[in-house]
Amino acid sequence: MTSFKSWLLAVALGVWAAPALANLNVFATVPEWGALVEELGGDKVKVYTATNALQDPHHVEAKPSLIARARGADLVVATGAELEIGWLPLVTQQAGNPKVQAGKPGYFEAASFVTILDKPARLDRAEGDVHAAGDPHIQTDPRNIARVAGALSARLAELDPGNAAFYQTRYKAFADRWNAAIARWEKEAAPLRGVAILVQHKAFTYLIAWLGMKEVASLEPKPGVEPTIAHLSEVLETVQRQPVKMVIRAAYQSDRASQWIAERAKINVVVLPFTVGGDDAAKDLFGLFDDTVQRLLKGAQ
């Protein structure tokens, strides 16, 4: 009975105390936006990140924990472009939080602030797990992060006008550091220009476009369809005609297909962190690209 009473008390306190904590409760769907909100909001925001780097953000369920966090959120920061289509609408609907429904200021979609690549010319599921809006993995190009940062900072200021100057200052500082870092990464990554590579899943379009690499083939026969031996053999033939330096995959993907091709084609496997937390070095957004560039350079040797 006492434990039930203390539980009731905890619930009552929780209900009463929840709105009084940090200025903005932010629900980020993926680690890169969680990290960006922390860069821009500092101690004025409390960030909850719905997925980790080892999860495929497309294949997530509307778990109880996500519904509970969306209930108290002032701002949902999503990638959009249908990345979270399977679960985020359900989470925000079930949470019953009118602030974060699509179209409200409390709902932010990063993909609407960048130029989306790979919009499918033919919208047909026979082509695999295609996204009607284009490739949603925009975070692999740091210039996209810069674009999103500007819009996100403005959104934080809109939702929390009392701290608008604080967000503006932090954004300026972040933008300066970030642009300096982009210049550094571009310089470091100069040898990667024109390097031919394989990808396991078509998830690096923006990274490849940024660094001027050349995607020769994908190990997946169609986006989102697991590699088959038949398709891998075709890729192997292609690689023998058109040599590549490496095959890249995200940390959350199975290693079997890339190992298979790497052994036969005598190329390197490069596991990229893909997002913040994807490996030990990718502790924040800067670490993410420091590590990505280093790993690619190593793979290209």
Add this chain to the structure above:
Amino acid sequence: MAKPSLLPRALSVALALLLSPPLYAASDAEVAEIREQIRQIRESYEARLQALEQRLKDAEAARVKEATAAPAAAAAPLAAAAPISSPASGIAAFNPAISAVLQGRYANLSQDPEKFSIAGFAPGGDIGPGRRGFSLSESELAISANVDHLFAGNLIVSLTPENTVSVEEAYGVYTAAPYGLVPKFGRFFSGLGYMNEQHQHAWDFIDAPLAYQAFLGGQYGNDGLQVKWVAPIDQFLEFGAEVGNGDSFPGSARNKNGVGSGVVYAHTGGDIGASHSLRVGISYLQTRARDRDYSQLDRAGNDAQVGFNGTSHVAIADFIWKYAPNGNAQNTNFKLQGEYFWRRESGDFTYDVDGALGLTNTSAYTSRQTGWYLQGVYQFMPYWRAGVRYDRLDPGHVNYGANAAYLESPAFHPERYTLMVDYTPSEFSRVRLQWGQSKTQAGVTDNQLFLQYILTLGAHGAHKF
């Protein structure tokens, strides 16, 4: 063109000459005053102009600074507020999300499905293993969209293999409710238990657990109103309440005003580390039945007509636990779910037999019965899952009152073992093989083999937990 403009100009000059004080009459003092005024105006304007020029310079400098600081985001300060992607346009842009589910199966049943019954439990709703051989299962058509700034709507129509159409769900959701309330109204599957809200094509086995069949007639749907509320705390805590017309089994249509049935439930759950997710819940349903008639064998072996009038209380405890390494369910994952049902019914029970006895007798009746199932589904490699399920019902205590002279209290415990393997090459298709051994009547074993396909086309479905 020049001529008409001359007229107003001439007029204004004339007016000025008439109205302005004659300059020649002005004294030196007046001239000095006018000069002073002009000087003051000029100074004030110059100051304002300078201020404006400075602001312009500052703004330009800031723009240049930001532009150079963010070469990638050339139009960053402007783009900050305006999304790049243009919205969809045209009439079709307002079309709702439409999806269809196509299902079919092959069933090999060792017992005649026409004679299916669950011994000791009143039949109702849509129960049993379905027909033998090849057949379509229900095809589903779902349409959903936001209605306006206040409502969202959802329609799910089921087309049965017998070429009939039934409205499975047709509800509106009020999306602008305060305090985090989510009101839903219309026809919908009740939020009680765990599986009840899921549509049949989302189940992990082709058929409903025996407990769902015995206590809720397969699945409990209702026409009425539902309100759900999630507590604004980090721990998931959800409450729901529903009122309905009470037409569905274990209740029945009673041609009356007011509320026919009520449901309340509470769910809680969350994550344990990155790999485990859990939800547990308790639910309670109260409804009433009138003339819930069916046939039952009496002690003498006659096929008697029996009928129940009274109140039905159903309570359910449910849990679902899902495991995926690091929360990544892509390669392997496991889920374990179970639900426990209690049902208490009390009222009148009518026994009616036309045979040799030719008598009708009504007496007080109470029953307390329970049932449960436990199932586990393991994805052992991408696309492939295997599952096992065990069902068991306890006939409990059935008190026929004076009718005990004609009817025997049930003692048989129905049970069922089920195994399944399914292949899910994408989110939109699934093929399943299921084998079951069902013992729902004493001494009768039904060996069941099913082959099933489920195809989903159209709008992307929701990943429900």
